[in-house]
Amino acid sequence: MTDLENGQRGVKQESLDPENWGEMRALGHRMVDDAINYLETVAERPVWQPMPDQLGKEFESAMPTEPMPADEVYDEFLKNIFPYPMGNTHPRFWAWYMGNGTILGALADFLSATMNSNLGAGNHVANLVETQVVNWMKEIVGFPAEASGLLVGGASMANLVGLTVARNTQAGFDVRAQGLQAGQSKLLVYASTEIHACNQKAVELLGLGTDSLRRIPVNDNYQIDMTALASALEKDRKAGLQPICVIATAGTVNTGAIDPLNDIADFCQREGLWFHVDGAIGAVATLVDGLKDQLAGMSRADSIALDLHKWMHVPFEAGCALVRDRQGHRDSFSVTPAYLTQEVRGLSAGREWFSDYGVELSRSFRALKVWMSLKEHGTARYGRMMTRNIEQAKYLAELVSVEPNLQLMAPVGLDIVCFRYQPLDSTKPGLDESDLESLNKEILFRLQEEGTAAPSYTTLKGKYCLRVAIANHRSQQADFDLLISEIKRLGKSLTV
Numbered sequence: 001m002t003d004l005e006n007g008q009r010g011v012k013q014e015s016l017d018p019e020n021w022g023e024m025r026a027l028g029h030r031m032v033d034d035a036i037n038y039l040e041t042v043a044e045r046p047v048w049q050p051m052p053d054q055l056g057k058e059f060e061s062a063m064p065t066e067p068m069p070a071d072e073v074y075d076e077f078l079k080n081i082f083p084y085p086m087g088n089t090h091p092r093f094w095a096w097y098m099g100n101g102t103i104l105g106a107l108a109d110f111l112s113a114t115m116n117s118n119l120g121a122g123n124h125v126a127n128l129v130e131t132q133v134v135n136w137m138k139e140i141v142g143f144p145a146e147a148s149g150l151l152v153g154g155a156s157m158a159n160l161v162g163l164t165v166a167r168n169t170q171a172g173f174d175v176r177a178q179g180l181q182a183g184q185s186k187l188l189v190y191a192s193t194e195i196h197a198c199n200q201k202a203v204e205l206l207g208l209g210t211d212s213l214r215r216i217p218v219n220d221n222y223q224i225d226m227t228a229l230a231s232a233l234e235k236d237r238k239a240g241l242q243p244i245c246v247i248a249t250a251g252t253v254n255t256g257a258i259d260p261l262n263d264i265a266d267f268c269q270r271e272g273l274w275f276h277v278d279g280a281i282g283a284v285a286t287l288v289d290g291l292k293d294q295l296a297g298m299s300r301a302d303s304i305a306l307d308l309h310k311w312m313h314v315p316f317e318a319g320c321a322l323v324r325d326r327q328g329h330r331d332s333f334s335v336t337p338a339y340l341t342q343e344v345r346g347l348s349a350g351r352e353w354f355s356d357y358g359v360e361l362s363r364s365f366r367a368l369k370v371w372m373s374l375k376e377h378g379t380a381r382y383g384r385m386m387t388r389n390i391e392q393a394k395y396l397a398e399l400v401s402v403e404p405n406l407q408l409m410a411p412v413g414l415d416i417v418c419f420r421y422q423p424l425d426s427t428k429p430g431l432d433e434s435d436l437e438s439l440n441k442e443i444l445f446r447l448q449e450e451g452t453a454a455p456s457y458t459t460l461k462g463k464y465c466l467r468v469a470i471a472n473h474r475s476q477q478a479d480f481d482l483l484i485s486e487i488k489r490l491g492k493s494l495t496v
């Protein structure tokens with residue numbers, strides 16, 4: 001009997017639902033137990049471990065054509081996937097710049113996937129949730145209630161959204177209709193040399209070209225040099241080019257520096273430029289009492305990119321783009337084909353659809369995990385967690401500064417500490433730059449491979465260093481003592 005005939009005879013037709021809901025319920029309960037155990041005991045495991053060589057083979061199997069019981073799929077996950085995480089849930093993970101996630105955030109993602117709402121369009125409650133979350137973000141950065149915004153995958157996308165509106169608003173012609181070819185002169189964007197690479201991608205995607213991103217030198221605190229910015233602008237204007245935007249960074253990725261936001265706001269106002277802030281790291285740090293003044297200038301921005309999956313520990317992915325001028329924002333992205341016309345009643349009612357403010361049409365209900373996380377912890381606790389990370393960074397810098405074989409490589413910005421092992425008491429002739437690079441790389445590899453800790457690395461003024469970015473609500477003071485004692489042990493054993 002065919003499936004069609006079955007249907008006609010009232011026999012239940014196949015779907016992707018479980019045949020036995022009771023079994024699926026039991027499996028679901030097991031998964032929740034396993035997930036909670038996993039996070040409850042995370043500190044007992046290595047931060048990271050290399051994947052066994054043969055593991056790759058497991059992921060070369062043929063594409064499945066026939067069904068497999070869900071619990072067998074789950075067993076494969078337990079065996080081959082769960083034991084080899086990136087490590088960023090661990091208290092001694094301080095690489096790049098990442099959040100830890102939380103269990104409620106993970107459960108919220110499960111609920112959001114269960115509802116499976118699409119935030120591109122439509123008249124349903126998820127829109128209210130995202131609208132509220134975006135309103136909270138405006139409050140955090142000091143933006144007016146009329147500003148617009150949306151959640152996106154991360155700050156890379158949020159910067160692209162903000163810079164798109166900047167370009168379209170500042171170009172002086174209709175970029176959407178005519179394309180960049182219609183322009184008389186080259187459009188330029190300014191930022192410091194410490195700018196995050198995603199902004200370069202954005203500038204390239206916007207058709208401006210990498211050369212149009214002017215990288216202005218920084219001072220000793222890794223903040224943009226305002227004098228150099230002013231003279232670069234003057235020179236470019238004299239050459240007949242068209243400056244449109246300055247990107248300030250609130251929390252640079254290398255050292256956590258905050259550009260002088262009020263100075264840049266004044267400068268942009270005076271020069272008629274769009275003021276964009278890349279606040280992937282530091283925008284949410286307005287929740288730290290001691291940083292409110294330094295971040296106040298952010299509220300004068302035209303657009304801001306921020307991340308919730310970093311210092312707010314919402315599980316990946318969660319970023320947010322905010323734009324002061326709602327109409328300009330909408331004018332950059334809104335397209336209304338017949339199949340997306342907004343109605344006054346029913347499922348298609350409602351004026352504000354998030355797809356009119358960004359690149360993507362289909363959008364996940366990521367707002368739920370942000371909404372639930374903010375309610376669970378409240379901004380005061382988030383502020384305390386960030387404040388503690390900042391104090392831990394100072395504590396770590398202190399440990400570095402009293403140790404003769406360790407050298408601090410940059411002023412500590414926010415929660416980021418850059419330093420390296422540099423033996424001064426060595427009886428051997430002094431190590432040169434490339435020896436020091438190899439030595440510190442080896443220390444880093446061993447820390448990671450032994451599962452002790454996961455810092456990352458960068459190069460500052462041509463010098464390789466270890467970089468500890470403490471966006472971690474699980475790190476305890478003793479974790480930093482252990483880091484330093486292990487680095488000293490490794491450094492010593494590698495230089496005898």
Ligand SMILES: *Cc1c(COP(=O)(O)O)cnc(C)c1O
Nearest residue numbers: 154155156196198253280281307
């Ligand atoms: C992480 C980061 C980004 C990119 O954000 P994603 O969320 O990874 O897309 C942009 N700017 C800065 C300063 C960052 O630290």
